[in-house]
Amino acid sequence: MPRLLYKMLFVRPVLDTTDNGRVLDEDRLFEPYAGKTIGEIAIAREQVFSPDGNWFERTGNNVHVLTRDRVIRRDLLFRPGDKVDPQILVRNKQLLRSRAYISDAELEIVPDPLDTAIVNIVVHTRDSWTISADAGFHSEGRTMFSVYDANILGTGNKLSVKTHFDRNDFGYGGNIVEYEIPNLLGTFYTAAFSAGRDFYNSELKLGLGKEFIKPTDYEVGASYEEVKEKYYLVDRDTSELGKIHAVDIWGGRSKYIAPIRSSVYVTGRYSRAHFSLRPQVGPEYNPAFHNTDNLLFGVGLYREKFYSANLVYGYGTREYLATGYNAELVGGYSWGEFDELMYLGAGLKAGSFRPLGYVMGGISFGSYIDLSTGAWRRSAVDIDLRWFSNLFVFRRNRIRQFLSLNYTQGWNRYSGSEEVLRFTRENGLRSLREDVTGINRAVLNTETVFFTPYQPLGFRIALFGFADFGLLGYHANPFRNEFFASFGIGMRIKNERLIFNAIQLELGFAVGKRGWLDSRYVRVSNQTRMEQYRYLPTRPEIVGFR
Structure with a gap:
């Protein structure tokens, strides 16, 4: 029983890379393929947690909606027919990793068995758990509680709702709703909207930019x-x-x-x-x-x-x-x-x-x-x-x-x-x-x-x-x-x-x-x-x- 409890509570993440602490120039990993033509691009998506993890992790995987294939494809900086550019591939890994709904990303190059001038790329991604809550305590009794999802139905879009109230008398202070699309229709434009009020504060914000x-x-x-x-x-x-x-x-x-x-x-x-x-x-x-x-x-x-x-x-x-x-x-x-x-x-x-x-x-x-x-x-x-x-x-x-x-x-x-x-x-x-x-x-x-x-x-x-x-x-x-x-x-x-x-x-x-x-x-x-x-x-x- 103690061993089972330990395995449930103390787990080592699969993606942990802390053993050596080395700084890596990942360009060099792709240099042997520089200049080759990109053939097929496949997407391999993984759930937030390991499928053989503890009960909490398995339950989280069952509830989580996996990021859609097309959402990941929209974030790619290369297309079939492009030439392999090592710096662009590393930059793309950084871009994918910067998304709130992705915890890790890897690009695997597979030489084409029929043509040595062509390579295929497999994009491996692992999702993040994106549903959460937050709270804030401010002066004059003002209190904020929010819930948000940074990957609504696997789309990569973020919705946040903040509710404000007075913690002294529980008076209602208003709501603020925020919505963000990090890559609008694959254009790499970010669209953002927020509106609402917080006691005597109020806001309306609209933004679109690349x-x-x-x-x-x-x-x-x-x-x-x-x-x-x-x-x-x-x-x-x-x-x-x-x-x-x-x-x-x-x-x-x-x-x-x-x-x-x-x-x-x-x-x-x-x-x-x-x-x-x-x-x-x-x-x-x-x-x-x-x-x-x-x-x-x-x-x-x-x-x-x-x-x-x-x-x-x-x-x-x-x-x-x-x-x-x-x-x-x-x-x-x-x-x-x-x-x-x-x-x-x-x-x-x-x-x-x-x-x-x-x-x-x-x-x-x-x-x-x-x-x-x-x-x-x-x-x-x-x-x-x-x-x-x-x-x-x-x-x-x-x-x-x-x-x-x-x-x-x-x-x-x-x-x-x-x-x-x-x-x-x-x-x-x-x-x-x-x-x-x-x-x-x-x-x-x-x-x-x-x-x-x-x-x-x-x-x-x-x-x-x-x-x-x-x-x-x-x-x-x-x-x-x-x-x-x-x-x-x-x-x-x-x-x-x-x-x-x-x-x-x-x-x-x-x-x-x-x-x-x-x-x-x-x-x-x-x-x-x-x-x-x-x-x-x-x-x-x-x-x-x-």
């Missing part, structure tokens, strides 16, 4: 948003309602240049933001709430190549990590209700695997320019450095070290909302609760993760410890600004076959020059997967300052 996928490709998209929500005004330490009507239209084209193994690209974007309800504004006050029309253009060079690894941002299945670079110049014009300004910006980011792990660095700079006076307005620079180590083995544990450094500084900023910096979820100290502001911020985050061998019901358990350090204030020299630090430990559990996020328990505290600070001593959350760096061009952006 991103760059191949080295020679195009992007195009449009979105409309009508959103009413409360905005936190940091300078007044209060919140006020605002309602924005926003239109965004963008497009771009890229061309692969073989001699430099890179793609050149051009992009353009028009955006319009007008408020029908907003906080007080002035010529140099609360520019985030100014009515504006912006026209931006971008030009640049980029290269992107994928390598596979595991136990980086995931919990055991194969992950595809991008290496490469992107160098971009951005320019444009802004027509505001109080002024008209030119905008200039530039950005560079690059990343690769080195002997000691993965290193990525990026820098972006941007500023508005008043052409009538030549004065620079609302300038900002953002520097981002990230590193994670190779995978270390300690007995049965797998260990990886993460480090990130972010530096943001502003000049000639206006006053009001979004004109000062704070510690944020992306660039901040995890256990610090105090609200601090400035125009110069430096944050160093370190984390050590222990991936344990324990997997109850297929959930991998990871333990972690962190140390965060920050400098924030109004002095140009960051080392003369106020110092903060937070330390802690925690645990995450995640089953890669299930769509919901990792469950995280975190214990920590924060200190500073003034001693012990207001801290989040205990926090339970559903951690989203960390965003992986990509080097593909996107629509032109204003350098962020937040």
